Amino acid sequence: MFALDPAFEAVSAPLADLQLCAARLMDDARWPWIVLIPRRASIVEIEDLSSADRQRLMREIVQAGAAVRAVGAVSGSAVEKLNVGLIGNVTPQLHAHVVGRRAGDPAWPRPVWGFGAARRYAAEALETAREAALAALA
């Protein structure tokens, strides 16, 4: 049975259950950033997914990219480049990061993973970002 690793709950807010993945907004106002966790038990690598689920994951990564752009638009930091990463060295449950980047953002041009400390959204800004993401995912 699928159970979300609590590590995700600590750093992100729920958005929606897509066909395959739980989509969550990372609570880090430095970047518009969605994490997708396939709702399947005991999956660590992409190769562990069925062929159909791999295709769903690819579709949902593209959907999350559109949602990340929407979050960027409402938070005044238009996305110039999408970064996608499936790493999992620390939290092995398979997950895909979809991050909106812009020249001059705090880590640019380096990857965001492991870069400094998260800057939490203010409550109202988090709600605005969630609503923009949800509208784009619908």
Added chain:
Amino acid sequence: MFALDPAFEAVSAPLADLQLCAARLMDDARWPWIVLIPRRASIVEIEDLSSADRQRLMREIVQAGAAVRAVGAVSGSAVEKLNVGLIGNVTPQLHAHVVGRRAGDPAWPRPVWGFGAARRYAAEALETAREAALAALA
């Protein structure tokens, strides 16, 4: 028309043209590492690919994962975790990194991108690694 960004030629050795991507072995003996570059003109984001090409890219990422495991096996550093990244902040031509990781490798558990300087393979070790990758990709 597709043309490989010269930045890839400087840091990697050709392996094979897959259905969609040029597959290349990164010339960095610290990690078994393949880069996949879709052989399509003017593609920067996954969303720029056709739906069929996105599915091909997903399949080839899984193929590259098997090849990275094969390279790890012949170079004495069995892969424990695959890392996949599509970043492109420096070299925008769309490309996917597929990297074999193991606990205790030089950057573990951090991502490899931007970590230190490449350690080039010796000529013979590069050939052994290429042959292992090619056998797995065939």
